[in-house]
Amino acid sequence: MAFRKKAASPPEPPKPRTLFEKVWDAHVVDRQDDGTCVIYVDRHLVHEVTSPQAFEGLRMTGRKVRRPEATIAVADHNTPTTTGAMDDESRIQVETLESNVAEFGVPYFDMNDARRGIVHVIGPEQGLTLPGMTIVCGDSHTSTHGAFGALAFGIGTSEVEHVLATQTLIQKPAKNMRVAVEGSLPIGVTAKDVILAIIGRLGTAGGTGYVVEYAGRAIREMTMEGRMTVCNMSIEAGARAGLIAPDETTFKYLDGRPFSPKGGAWDLALGQWRRLPSDRNATFDSQLDLLASDIPPMVTWGTSPQDALPITDVIPDPANAPDENRREAWARSLAYMGLTPGTRLVDVPIDRVFIGSCTNGRIEDLRAAAEIARGRKVAAGVSAMVVPGSGLVKAEAEKEGLDKIFIEAGFEWRLQGCSMCLAMNADRLEPGQRCASTSNRNFEGRQGRGGRTHLVSPAMAVAAAIRGTLADVRDFQ
Amino acid sequence: MEKFTTLSGVAAPLPMVNVDTDMIIPKQFLKTIKRTGLKDGLFYEMRWTADGQKKDFILDQPAYQNAKIIVAGPNFGCGSSREHAPWALLDFGIRCIISEDFADIFYNNCFKNGILPIKVSKEIIARLMDDASRGSNAIIEIDLEKQEIKGPDGGTVHFEIDAFRKKCLIEGLDDIGLTLEKKSSIDDFESRQKDSQPWLHTAS
Ligand code: SF4
Numbered sequence: 001m002a003f004r005k006k007a008a009s010p011p012e013p014p015k016p017r018t019l020f021e022k023v024w025d026a027h028v029v030d031r032q033d034d035g036t037c038v039i040y041v042d043r044h045l046v047h048e049v050t051s052p053q054a055f056e057g058l059r060m061t062g063r064k065v066r067r068p069e070a071t072i073a074v075a076d077h078n079t080p081t082t083t084g085a086m087d088d089e090s091r092i093q094v095e096t097l098e099s100n101v102a103e104f105g106v107p108y109f110d111m112n113d114a115r116r117g118i119v120h121v122i123g124p125e126q127g128l129t130l131p132g133m134t135i136v137c138g139d140s141h142t143s144t145h146g147a148f149g150a151l152a153f154g155i156g157t158s159e160v161e162h163v164l165a166t167q168t169l170i171q172k173p174a175k176n177m178r179v180a181v182e183g184s185l186p187i188g189v190t191a192k193d194v195i196l197a198i199i200g201r202l203g204t205a206g207g208t209g210y211v212v213e214y215a216g217r218a219i220r221e222m223t224m225e226g227r228m229t230v231c232n233m234s235i236e237a238g239a240r241a242g243l244i245a246p247d248e249t250t251f252k253y254l255d256g257r258p259f260s261p262k263g264g265a266w267d268l269a270l271g272q273w274r275r276l277p278s279d280r281n282a283t284f285d286s287q288l289d290l291l292a293s294d295i296p297p298m299v300t301w302g303t304s305p306q307d308a309l310p311i312t313d314v315i316p317d318p319a320n321a322p323d324e325n326r327r328e329a330w331a332r333s334l335a336y337m338g339l340t341p342g343t344r345l346v347d348v349p350i351d352r353v354f355i356g357s358c359t360n361g362r363i364e365d366l367r368a369a370a371e372i373a374r375g376r377k378v379a380a381g382v383s384a385m386v387v388p389g390s391g392l393v394k395a396e397a398e399k400e401g402l403d404k405i406f407i408e409a410g411f412e413w414r415l416q417g418c419s420m421c422l423a424m425n426a427d428r429l430e431p432g433q434r435c436a437s438t439s440n441r442n443f444e445g446r447q448g449r450g451g452r453t454h455l456v457s458p459a460m461a462v463a464a465a466i467r468g469t470l471a472d473v474r475d476f477q
Numbered sequence: 478m479e480k481f482t483t484l485s486g487v488a489a490p491l492p493m494v495n496v497d498t499d500m501i502i503p504k505q506f507l508k509t510i511k512r513t514g515l516k517d518g519l520f521y522e523m524r525w526t527a528d529g530q531k532k533d534f535i536l537d538q539p540a541y542q543n544a545k546i547i548v549a550g551p552n553f554g555c556g557s558s559r560e561h562a563p564w565a566l567l568d569f570g571i572r573c574i575i576s577e578d579f580a581d582i583f584y585n586n587c588f589k590n591g592i593l594p595i596k597v598s599k600e601i602i603a604r605l606m607d608d609a610s611r612g613s614n615a616i617i618e619i620d621l622e623k624q625e626i627k628g629p630d631g632g633t634v635h636f637e638i639d640a641f642r643k644k645c646l647i648e649g650l651d652d653i654g655l656t657l658e659k660k661s662s663i664d665d666f667e668s669r670q671k672d673s674q675p676w677l678h679t680a681s
Contacts (some may be wrong), residue, residue: 029666030659036641038659040666042677050559063653070677078508089508096510133677140558140582154582156560157590166656168663172639205552208581240557240581269676304495317612325494325551331492420537423502431527442558443499445522468641
């Protein structure tokens with residue numbers, strides 16, 4: 001081999017970075033030698049359930065909220081979806097939030113504000129969620145906001161207090177995972193089916209320690225609502241956050257929202273946002289590829305979101321579980337769910353239907369549900385409800401006449417809030433009741449003690465309501 | 478926050494996989510505005526039948542009523558971010574959880590409350606699970622400084638832990654106080670950001 005004269009080395013090209021790395025790097029306030037960083041938080045969402053102890057902590061130490069204007073508070077988790085009164089404990093929790101935001105000067109959408117709704121619905125709706133931001137909330141589904149290319153994750157109450165006091169968090173960077181869904185989604189298959197299929201593949205702990213970037217044509221073709229559904233459930237695979245590169249769909253959604261930048265600031269922001277997507281040669285620590293055409297409408301059968309199967313499948317047999325741990329978990333799930341191996345999923349009868357939550361409580365979700373409900377009737381013996389994700393989603397749905405379609409079909413049309421996603425308020429399953437739900441967790445007792453949850457898309461939930469059993473939405477289209 | 482240096486106590490075995498925070502503390506206990514008094518809600522649905530009868534859950538068995546340690550199955554603490562989960566464990570007297578792996582948010586929340594979550598291999602978990610199942614005869618000792626778990630038979634195993642988290646636990650540090658010492662860096666960051674991304678500094 002010939003010796004070549006060593007040329008003066010050109011300046012090193014910048015290392016290709018992932019979207020996660022770009023947002024992370026832009027928010028490092030301080031880095032210790034061991035890699036622990038102080039990370040700046042651009043937006044902090046606060047709700048009634050995980051904040052009282054944090055405000056109390058500030059009071060006890062005489063600390064203030066560093067940037068009240070970067071914070072927004074709302075009551076959503078434990079609010080009633082009917083006009084009835086709240087129980088004492090719940091009322092005290094909401095009143096505590098109200099006195100805390102007043103004392104610390106935090107902006108608040110009050111109980112009568114039409115903008116009130118689930119934190120993860122109102123952030124994007126108001127333009128409070130923007131690309132490139134860091135966003136935190138004392139709620140694990142904060143990952144929703146990653147749909148905008150914002151680094152968004154759930155934190156505990158001690159960290160809520162930390163953010164209130166310092167506008168920062170102490171963190172180490174996560175690992176990068178890329179999940180690509182190539183090709184276009186078949187008819188009847190939605191963002192919910194995609195994320196259930198992904199969680200089924202990754203497992204409930206497969207994303208632990210990672211931030212997952214979703215990519216590929218199927219993701220790019222999704223609306224913002226669909227992308228939010230996907231990012232929302234990242235935590236169900238254990239991932240700290242989900243991310244999707246911002247693009248024209250993102251910008252169009254944000255343009256003109258109340259808190260989106262305006263005029264010159266918008267142009268400046270846009271210029272920066274366009275540079276956020278992962279560089280072509282950026283390296284990921286892990287990669288998962290799926291074909292959109294392989295994803296059918298999905299449903300969960302067990303008590304972990306990873307227990308997801310195509311609706312055409314049957315209840316699995318623990319004897320066929322891949323390992324001992326899984327065998328025990330499956331057997332326990334089946335006992336809890338009251339199901340027998342070999343039963344066809346479409347033969348599983350249901351008692352209740354819940355359409356709503358930060359996963360599927362947005363206007364597009366309600367439109368998709370209404371389309372199947374139009375002119376049909378909820379099966380006898382099934383009780384079904386629709387809970388919009390925010391007051392504005394509710395108003396828009398009513399403007400479009402969706403409420404009428406639901407009511408005529410036999411659904412209850414409720415006030416906005418988290419409702420039966422976590423069943424803290426009066427909306428809950430009775431022991432043994434089985435529910436087709438558009439929410440995100442099918443844990444034991446999640447929707448009420450002894451309640452049995454099957455996670456599905458909004459259209460699939462309506463199909464189940466009408467048939468009275470879990471059902472394949474493709475039979476209705 | 479209470480310091481964590483050494484701990485010696487009974488360990489309760491809880492081999493189930495994916496113990497989620499809804500199991501650790503169900504939603505009806507989240508209506509509180511306090512951090513304390515949550516032990517009654519700990520593992521509520523696993524401890525009590527719907528009509529209020531005790532179910533003989535592991536932590537209610539005489540041998541484990543004073544357990545300070547839980548040896549747990551993998552992916553402990555998955556699900557919701559509720560810090561009520563570590564608060565309830567702490568209120569019961571649990572100061573240490575040993576598992577193959579933990580869900581991120583729960584893991585983080587433990588450190589903020591003086592609870593030590595220890596990650597060890599599957600093989601070590603199997604051994605500790607055995608030890609734990611011997612009940613109150615089997616005292617397990619934890620030494621955070623040395624990063625060691627000592628089993629009832631005297632054998633020790635080493636565990637890994639992030640140096641900064643270890644320091645915070647051993648010294649019982651208030652990390653808000655630590656961060657506030659970096660106030661000038663935060664001020665600088667903010668003023669830089671105000672110039673480069675002014676839209677992040679208009680009021681919400
Ligand atoms: S809708 Fe459910 S998952 Fe979403 S924020 Fe509310 S309780 Fe949490």
